[in-house]
Amino acid sequence: MKSPAPWHVETIGSTGTPLVWLHGWGYDHKGLGRIAALFEARNINQLYDLPGFGQTPMMHEGASTSDYADRLVELSPKDQKSVLIGHSYGGRIAVQYAAKYPDRVSAIVLIAGAGLQRKRSLSFKIKASYLRMIGRLARLSDRIVKTNLREAYTARFGSADYKNAGPLRATLVSAVTENLTAEAANVKCPVLLIYGAEDTDAPPEIGKHYAKLMQKARFVELAGYDHHDILQRGAYQCEALIKSFLKEIPDA
Amino acid sequence: MAAQKVIAVVFGGRSVEHDVSVLTGLQFLEALDPTKYTGLPVYIDPLGQWWTGSALTKRSRYPIAAGTAKDLTQLTLDLATPASGRPQFITFQKGLMGEKRTNIPFDLIVPAIHGSNGEDGTLQGLLEFADIPYIGCRSLGSAATMHKIFAKNAARAAGINVLPELSVKRPAKGSFLDPATLEADLKSAFGAIEFPLIVKPCNLGSSVGVGKADDMDAVISSLMTAFRLDNEALVEPFVANLVEYNIAVRRAPTGATVTSAIERPVREAELLDFKNKYLAGGAPGGPKLDAAPSEGMVSLNRTLNPSELSDKQNSFIRTSASKLFDQLSLAGSVRVDFLCNEKTGEIWLNEANTIPGSFAYFLWEAAAKPISFLTLTDELIQEGFALSAARLGATDTKSGGATIFAAG
Structure with a gap:
């Protein structure tokens, strides 16, 4: 097997502790560019395109966040202890990385970080299991009598991310069904958790749950921001929180 | 905490x-x-x-x-x-x-x-x-910069290059502007009358009510337009080959007056095009309003640190802005606007905005020593607290020896 391709990276800033920025699903390195630019004077900011996004080719089909973390460790200089900042899906990778490689990370920051299951109402759970059953039936019927029901099912019920995922579909499915409870409990480094109060994709309840599981976590909820505009309108508020957090990290 | x-x-x-x-x-x-x-x-x-x-x-x-x-x-x-x-x-x-x-x-x-x-x-x-x-300028500095003629006189007194102007007061109710008197006044203000002339209301900040006049009739009608918005107006010579330059100035926490990057705003016609494209929501993928403050919109609206300015022009703009800031005891993030004749290179101070759009944060973020908007808001707030605390000192009657009603 040939060695996997390196990830495309943009670097902003030339001195200071390296900050590794991991974007969310559907973005590329530019997704975190607005915030990272605010750290230009004080950090070396490495903004990656995650596999399958921007200029980085896909890893193997079905690659998980854990595989991404392994690859990221290979890509980072051996003597470097990184600070990882992940938005949404990028947050999953940061949690995996911090749990698996505690001596290669000095702190992590999750902005609207995903990775834990949300509390769902009973009616939501019933609806979801009913839909899953229809999906399985559609696939079964496709296999046995060569219908095309599964595609119609996806078009009708699939999320936008799922529909757009293309060859990354297996990776997406493994991510949304994954549960990082055990990994979160293994994160030993300090963690900053920033969540927008109006985020419906990664609501503050996920951040609060992370804060309970992790050993050294600080949770902050920012009023008036959702999953995406927290990276734009909320850039300065994130800047303030991250800077005051980094001040307290001895080797950052 | x-x-x-x-x-x-x-x-x-x-x-x-x-x-x-x-x-x-x-x-x-x-x-x-x-x-x-x-x-x-x-x-x-x-x-x-x-x-x-x-x-x-x-x-x-x-x-x-x-x-x-x-x-x-x-x-x-x-x-x-x-x-x-x-x-x-x-x-x-x-x-x-x-x-x-x-x-x-x-x-x-x-x-x-x-x-x-x-x-x-x-x-x-x-x-x-x-x-x-x-935060920002106190009442004196705010009023002084809003009144264009007062501000220009103050600038002149500080040795800053400004255009000559003629101040015209709104005629009393029932009376009209006398063209003969106006012509004589213009001659004594500018030597000879050279059209076009620019007419502006004295107290408004933006370009509202500003008119360009090609003859005496147009001067009078522009004045009447300005008088609908203000009771005083000014007439200035027109600057040919006009380019504008803006700069922000403020007092750093150290007490020194510091200046930002210089910007060349896009011209009116270009601006209109920009608005059509991005603000009316036409272009797909264009910046959405809720995504602001966005670097994209900021950079489309202006050229930061324009390369055509000579060192001399650059330092003229910086010194003039700082001088005006000190002369009028200004505070906060003040944007000072300049007019320039692109061909001759001459520059005049035009006006100062004590509450500029976006607090001119993009000029500070592009400064030689960049200051993030986050730091800017913090420093403006600290300055505001300090200025307000320092304003009057003690106000009780005893400290002025003016006690009349003594208790007990």
Whole structure:
């Protein structure tokens, strides 16, 4: 097997502790560019395109966040202890990385970080299991009598991310069904958790749950921001929180 | 951790620049350090009524029909300082037992209103009277820079290059401008009359009411237009091959006057094109309003650190801006605008804006020593507290030896 391709990276800033920025699903390195630019004077900011996004080719089909973390460790200089900042899906990778490689990370920051299951109402759970059953039936019927029901099912019920995922579909499915409870409990480094109060994709309840599981976590909820505009309108508020957090990290 | 200070950002207002002011106010709120401050949005609608509510932070909600919006609360500013010393807003809510009064305490006001009734010293005077801390220029500097002729005279006194002007007062009711007198006045102001001439209202900030006149008739009609907005107007020579340059200036925490990057705003016609493209929501993938402050919009609107300026021009702009700032005892982030004849290279100071759009944060972020908007808001707030605390000193009658009513 040939060695996997390196990830495309943009670097902003030339001195200071390296900050590794991991974007969310559907973005590329530019997704975190607005915030990272605010750290230009004080950090070396490495903004990656995650596999399958921007200029980085896909890893193997079905690659998980854990595989991404392994690859990221290979890509980072051996003597470097990184600070990882992940938005949404990028947050999953940061949690995996911090749990698996505690001596290669000095702190992590999750902005609207995903990775834990949300509390769902009973009616939501019933609806979801009913839909899953229809999906399985559609696939079964496709296999046995060569219908095309599964595609119609996806078009009708699939999320936008799922529909757009293309060859990354297996990776997406493994991510949304994954549960990082055990990994979160293994994160030993300090963690900053920033969540927008109006985020419906990664609501503050996920951040609060992370804060309970992790050993050294600080949770902050920012009023008036959702999953995406927290990276734009909320850039300065994130800047303030991250800077005051980094001040307290001895080797950052 | 010390208690968070509540920062009331006041925007909107009874001003032709109402809409831009909303954006400026929201940007300031978004750039507040959440570890130190809590932002309180306060919207003044075009009728002059004050409102608060989290709905105000959404750009998509504007224009707001404040009177009918259920999620907004009407406010009044308490001008009588409570004994606690902490300023407050008052709201009244209808309940079962009649109207219930609630106080919303805060620590400092950020005036984010451009133009009249906000940038002109009126709001500042009101806040000084009520002993409420606020950021930016004090009432004197705000009023002085808003009055274009006063500001130009002050600049002249400080040795800054400005265009000559003729001040014309609105004629008394029932009378008209006399063309012969006007012509004589223009001759004595400019030597010979060379058209075109520029006519501006004396007190407005933006380009509203500004006219270009190619003959005497046009001068008179432009003056009449200006008099609908202001009771004083000024006539200035037209600058050929006009390019504009703007710079921001402020006092750093060290006490030194510092200047920002210089910008060349895009010309009016180009600006119109920009608006059509991006603000009217035409281009797919173009910046959405709720995504601001966005680097994209900022850079499309202007050229930062334009390369065509010589060292001499560069330092002329910087020194003139700093001189004016000191001459008029200004404060906050002040944007000073200059006119330049592209062919001859001559530069004149045009005007100063004490509450510039977006507080000119993009000029500070592009400065030789960049300052993030986050740092800027923090330093403006610190300066505001310091200036308000230093204003009067002791005001009790004893300290002035003016006690008449002695207790006991």
